[in-house]
Amino acid sequence: MSSRKYPVITLCGSTRFKDEFMEAQKRLTLEGNIVISVGLFGHSGDSEVWENMDEGTLTKTKEMLDDMHKRKIDMADEIFVINVGGYIGDSTRSEIEYAKKHNKKIMYLEEKN
Template identity: 35%
Template sequence: MPDRAEVVCLCGSLRFAAELRAAAHELTAAGAVVLAPSEVAGPLDAQQRAALGRQHLRRIDRADRVLVVNPGGYVGESMRGEIAYARAHGKPVSFTDPG
């Protein structure tokens, strides 16, 4: 058994919240520690969105790898930035739908 559990950061659009939750459940059941985007109710202003974006980059910093949850191959603008950030910091990146 490894000394510590693998830490996986999920990236994906919150329009796919159900798919993000399913991926988190599957990884957790397999023994991983999962870091995922926060679901926030209601509209956010630009400052709040920016703060959440910075928090998510900190999740990527703490992860061993990144899993992009992208049904249908969808990768939006903010996800492209997160993927670039992860790769620039040496994090392996994989996709649920390599499309």
């Protein structure tokens, strides 16, 4: 049994970039990393989850998912930001700040200028 330590990477970014999330997850896994991703794609897919929720439940669910993602960052050695076309939304920006505050390494899909 190998006792190799695999780096843990949490993916962050807008859930509208579902294909890029899947691609990054595969590539990073094949490079020898344990990858933690989002549980739901709110902006592209998984609409059956959202369409029957009332406003209050929707708000609570989104808050829970945001908090859960911070816990996923806690578990990781680094985060990998899916910033297609340089896009970084408010939630992702707050996750980057959180990762910085907790001394996590931060990598980007697209290099920031």
